[in-house]
Amino acid sequence: MTFRPRMFAAINGFTPLGDSSFFSTEGMAVDYWHVSNSADAHGHYVSMFPRVVIVLDGKKIPLSSQIRTPLR
Numbered sequence: 694m695t696f697r698p699r700m701f702a703a704i705n706g707f708t709p710l711g712d713s714s715f716f717s718t719e720g721m722a723v724d725y726w727h728v729s730n731s732a733d734a735h736g737h738y739v740s741m742f743p744r745v746v747i748v749l750d751g752k753k754i755p756l757s758s759q760i761r762t763p764l765r
Contacts, residue, residue: 699740706734 707728714725738744 700742700744701739702736704734704736706731707736 707726707730710727710729716723716725736746738746
């Protein structure tokens with residue numbers, strides 16, 4: 694089953710600096726964007742599915758589609 698985000702989104706003041714990265718598992722999808730933003734950048738999302746938006750000031754998150762098990 695493919696996740697299709699059924700939502701309304703409006704964003705202003707963000708400029709993508711490259712392609713997005715994504716990762717998905719059962720029950721969760723992550724989109725990662727590297728963007729530049731203006732001082733008055735903002736967004737509005739309406740969806741029946743929970744959303745979390747995290748702004749990382751100059752930080753990166755490596756995403757992998759491989760499942761890793763903890764070392765024992």
